[in-house]
Amino acid sequence: MNPIKWKLHWQILFSLALAVLVARFILPICSVQSSAYVEGFCQFIGKLFMNALKMVIVPLIVASIVAGVMHLGAEKGVGRMSAKTFLYYTFSGAFAVVVGLLAVNLIGPGNVDPAVAAAILGEASETALHQGLMEKVEGRGTDDLYAVFLRMFPPNIVNAAANNGQLLGVITFSILFGAFISKLRKELRIAQQSFWDGAQEVMLHLTDFIIRFAPIGVFGLVTPILLHAPFDQLIGTLFSFFITVLFALAFHFCITLAIVLKSFGKLNPLSHYKAMAPVLLTAFSTASSSATLPLTMETVEGRAGISKKTSSFTLPLGATVNMDGTALYECIVVMFIAQLYASTGTLALDFSQQLLVVFLALTTSIGVAGIPAASLVAISVILPAVGLPVEAIGVVWITDRMLDMCRTSVNVFSDTVGAVVIARSEGEIPYSNKS
Numbered sequence: 001m002n003p004i005k006w007k008l009h010w011q012i013l014f015s016l017a018l019a020v021l022v023a024r025f026i027l028p029i030c031s032v033q034s035s036a037y038v039e040g041f042c043q044f045i046g047k048l049f050m051n052a053l054k055m056v057i058v059p060l061i062v063a064s065i066v067a068g069v070m071h072l073g074a075e076k077g078v079g080r081m082s083a084k085t086f087l088y089y090t091f092s093g094a095f096a097v098v099v100g101l102l103a104v105n106l107i108g109p110g111n112v113d114p115a116v117a118a119a120i121l122g123e124a125s126e127t128a129l130h131q132g133l134m135e136k137v138e139g140r141g142t143d144d145l146y147a148v149f150l151r152m153f154p155p156n157i158v159n160a161a162a163n164n165g166q167l168l169g170v171i172t173f174s175i176l177f178g179a180f181i182s183k184l185r186k187e188l189r190i191a192q193q194s195f196w197d198g199a200q201e202v203m204l205h206l207t208d209f210i211i212r213f214a215p216i217g218v219f220g221l222v223t224p225i226l227l228h229a230p231f232d233q234l235i236g237t238l239f240s241f242f243i244t245v246l247f248a249l250a251f252h253f254c255i256t257l258a259i260v261l262k263s264f265g266k267l268n269p270l271s272h273y274k275a276m277a278p279v280l281l282t283a284f285s286t287a288s289s290s291a292t293l294p295l296t297m298e299t300v301e302g303r304a305g306i307s308k309k310t311s312s313f314t315l316p317l318g319a320t321v322n323m324d325g326t327a328l329y330e331c332i333v334v335m336f337i338a339q340l341y342a343s344t345g346t347l348a349l350d351f352s353q354q355l356l357v358v359f360l361a362l363t364t365s366i367g368v369a370g371i372p373a374a375s376l377v378a379i380s381v382i383l384p385a386v387g388l389p390v391e392a393i394g395v396v397w398i399t400d401r402m403l404d405m406c407r408t409s410v411n412v413f414s415d416t417v418g419a420v421v422i423a424r425s426e427g428e429i430p431y432s433n434k435s
Contacts, residue, residue: 008214012401015215016222023226035227042223049217050390052210053380058161060203060377061364062174067200068321069178070193084425085314088418089322090362092260096252096410097361100328101335101354103248109240110339116233117343120225120395167381168356171363207377221394241336242399246406248328253410257417265420267430275303275431276416283412287404289319292412300419304430310423318415325407325414326375327365331357334382337392353386360385375404 003014027035104110110117154160154169161170181192226234258269265272279299283292297315300306334357335349342348349357364378380390420430 008212011215012218012397015219016398019219019222019226023223027227039224039227042220044220045216046220046224046394047391049210049213049220050380050393052213052217053377054390056203056207056210057377057381058167058170059199060207061167061381062161062170063196063199063203064320065171065174065363066178066181067196068317069175070181070196081310081313081422081426084422085317085418088421089318092257092322092414092418093324093327093362093365094358095256096324096328096414097331097358099252099256100245100248100331100361101358103244103251104332104335104339107240107244107247108339109237109244110336110343112233112237112340112343114344116237117340119228120234120237121337121340121344121392167385168360171360175363211376218394218397221391222397225394238396238399241332241396242403244336245329245332245399245403248332249325249406249410252324252328253413257414260417261420265417265424265430267420271431272304272416272420275299276413279412279416280409283409284405287401287408289323289408289411289415292408293319296412296416300416304416304420305428305432306419306423306430307428310426310428311419314419314422315415318418319412321365322415322418323365323375323411325410326378327361328410329403329407330365330375330379330382331361333379333393333396334361334386334388337383337388337395338386340392340395341388347387349386357382357386375407376400 003011006014022038027038030038112120151160151168152172157169157173160167178196181189181196184192261267261269261272276299279292279296282295283289293316296319297311300311300315301308335354338347338349360382361378364381365375376393379393383390383392423430
């Protein structure tokens with residue numbers, strides 16, 4: 001069977017298996033010169049893939065955030081529903097990120113032996129030292145929180161866009177720009193919406209094109225790590241990271257969203273979990289909230305009894321901007337990498353920087369496309385913003401596919417909870433037509 005025709009996740013798993021074979025069994029028996037040549041080539045293709053991801057960061061984030069925000073309140077007659085939907089997505093995402101932050105600090109998957117952390121980080125550790133990241137974060141305290149807010153409004157938005165470490169201002173500008181598009185007169189508003197919808201679609205296609213090379217990039221990123229890291233301790237550390245993400249996702253899925261259903265949806269959460277089972281299974285298997293959207297709308301309308309007006313507004317919007325699981329995952333990944341660097345003595349994130357991680361995880365999740373592995377682009381935004389090299393993202397590739405499936409399920413389920421909550425606030429009674 002031709003591996004080129006395999007689905008992306010099988011290609012990535014194959015590249016991971018190939019990386020294990022090359023790093024653990026082939027290179028150790030090769031000559032030093034041959035091993036160094038192969039490692040250098042792997043570093044090259046890994047860096048090439050990461051550069052391609054960095055290339056699309058600014059246009060993808062701007063187009064996606066503007067396109068998502070501009071539809072909140074752009075349609076006449078749904079202004080009230082837009083405000084409620086925006087509030088739900090904001091608070092739901094915020095709770096998810098906080099759950100992730102608490103879980104990663106409580107479990108501490110990246111708090112390992114310094115030698116193990118240095119081996120896992122590999123070349124990214126060298127990048128950190130070369131870029132002087134320790135000096136960038138030394139002496140920062142909670143007073144630096146003021147600087148975070150100042151960076152939200154840069155004096156030169158072009159310079160901010162050119163610096164991947166200063167994208168906070170770009171995100172703020174994009175949110176405001178998208179919000180004020182709805183204030184334009186009709187013909188101008190329609191023109192802007194057409195342009196930004198088109199720009200977003202182009203960027204999604206371009207990002208999808210780059211992600212198609214992920215198996216090659218994964219091989220280049222992971223092989224040097226596996227070559228130098230203690231394999232048993234590497235697996236143990238990644239397993240701890242994997243469990244941390246699963247625990248946080250499960251808590252948000254089973255506890256946080258259940259409380260929301262009970263408190264604001266006024267219904268038994270178990271009935272909604274049971275009704276949404278087909279949606280959850282589809283989201284888990286496809287790892288795509290966009291691909292699951294038709295079934296989500298059909299199930300919410302048919303099984304939950306939500307009106308088409310409510311579902312057709314909240315669910316498509318949620319598939320674009322409501323990414324609870326993704327935001328939670330982004331936060332844990334960045335904190336996990338930060339913990340690894342703290343273990344090597346390179347840097348440690350203080351309260352203000354962790355708060356910045358929370359904010360960026362929440363806002364960048366708006367610009368994450370509903371396609372597999374796209375959250376890597378958002379993580380590439382957050383890492384340099386808190387003084388971490390983007391190359392460090394390679395340490396989580398091994399677990400990404402399974403966690404992608406899990407966090408997509410949380411994303412989609414949160415969308416359905418939002419539909420129930422908004423419907424109830426609009427005077428509808430979900431499941432009222434059910435026995």
